[in-house]
Amino acid sequence: MNIHEFQKLMRRIYYHRDSKRGTTRTFEWLVEEVQELGEALKERNAKALEGEFADVLAWLASLANVVNIDLERAATIKYDGKCPKCRQVPCNCSV
Numbered sequence: 001m002n003i004h005e006f007q008k009l010m011r012r013i014y015y016h017r018d019s020k021r022g023t024t025r026t027f028e029w030l031v032e033e034v035q036e037l038g039e040a041l042k043e044r045n046a047k048a049l050e051g052e053f054a055d056v057l058a059w060l061a062s063l064a065n066v067v068n069i070d071l072e073r074a075a076t077i078k079y080d081g082k083c084p085k086c087r088q089v090p091c092n093c094s095v
């Protein structure tokens, strides 16, 4: 399954709820899932971590569906084989 297919799956399963919930509350759910991912990272529980990564991706796809953004298209336009800032591989930005 690629990113586009995953986003379409999330649309089939959740769009009826996501669209009613709206952008702000769907974003808040995404933030909550990111926080749960942060907690799982501290616990170093591999199974919990895997589940939290999946949840973050699912909520990101749900939010993208609510605002009609094609995640795969957005990602491949911005990250077209190199760092979008320094245009190099690997990234050579000073951080």
Ligand SMILES: [Zn+2]
Residues within 6 Å of the ligand: 083, 084, 085, 086, 087, 088, 091, 092, 093
């Ligand atoms: Zn860079």
